[in-house]
Amino acid sequence: MKKLLLGSLLSAAVAMPGLAFAWGADGHQSIGAVADKLLEGTKAGAQVKAILAGQTLEKVSVWGDCVKGIDPQKDFAYTSMGRYPECAPFETQAGIAAMADYVRRNNTQCKPEEGEETCHKQYHYADVAIQHDHYKTGYAGTSDHDVVNAIRAAALVLQGKEAPAPFSFKDKAEALALLVHYIGDIHQPLHVGSVFLDKDGKQVNPDEHGYDHSTNTVGGNALQCPCGNLHSLWDDVPYNYKRGRMNDALAKKARTYNVAKAPLNELPVLWANDAIRDARTLFTGSQFGKAAPASRGLNWSIALPLEYEKMMANMKDDALVRGGAHLTQILQDIWPE
DSSP states (O other): OOBOOOGGGGGGGGGOOTTOOTTHHHHHHHHHHHHHHHTTTSHHHHHHHHHHTTOOHHHHTTHHHHGGGEEGGGTTEEOOTTTOGGGGGGOSHHHHHHHHHHHHHTSSTTOOOTTOOOHHHHTTOOOEETTOSSOOBTBTTOOTTSHHHHHHHHHHHHTTOOOOTTOOOOSHHHHHHHHHHHHHHHTSGGGTEEOBBOTTSOBOOHHHHOOOGGGBOTTTTTEEETTEEHHHHHHSOOGGGGGGTTHHHHHHHHHTOOOOOOOGGGHHHHHHHHHHHHHHHHHTTOEEOOOEEOSSSEEEEEEOBTTHHHHHHHHHHHHHHHHHHHHHHHHHHHSOO
């Protein structure tokens, strides 16, 4: 099979920020901006304005990743001052204290196993094997504190209810900032779907033969291509989408997008199902090399098929549109007209 070494196509993706924002800040902010536009003149839009006190969904959409600058190993100090322009609004004395408070409350309450990330970082993703066509809590790579359940927990707080353990969201403003971020995450396919490989690079289903943690490519983070790793490639958005250039076009598409109807609690499952479908598509035609030792676990090489750039651009556009439409949908379900 002919392969594309992606060369200049991927050169911009190599310089991704160290916090590894899903979609990058631009993608998260685009999803928030689309919902800001679609909620204008609605009851939900008025509630959002009241809760955020002058901020917008676009601006707070990155807060869930900015808090990753808080380091529990350094007495919960903020270690990213000035590194990420999108985080600047939160880098006041009060803002840093709020980020540190959130991380303290969501640090080890989920009882992470050895080698697992701190709890609040686990809220951003699931790792469902692409052999499945749907999400189900109990599959390898899911938990009661994965991205599906994080969306549910944030929505409960916005409804005036308590978030289930291990989540701790102190108020509606914190929950809303996290909800917009998690909805961005769940629409990035590799934040939900993952491929599992043995040491020879052959796909395995962890739910059929027992879950060996070493086989998880953690949403493409352990798959190496000329771009660095596959997950970072998918986190980025095309250049013409950056700095909000495509927000009006995305909002126009989102306005006519036909969202699936379901009880609010089930909406994140539907969105996760879409992400698993997309993850299966983005791995189609790829080939994997043998495992090699890495600083954490194993890495595999991945060779991507021709026409990958076009497929990826179209899928990202569609996912950003769906993200904005679905964020609008869940907020209008929380605060109906």
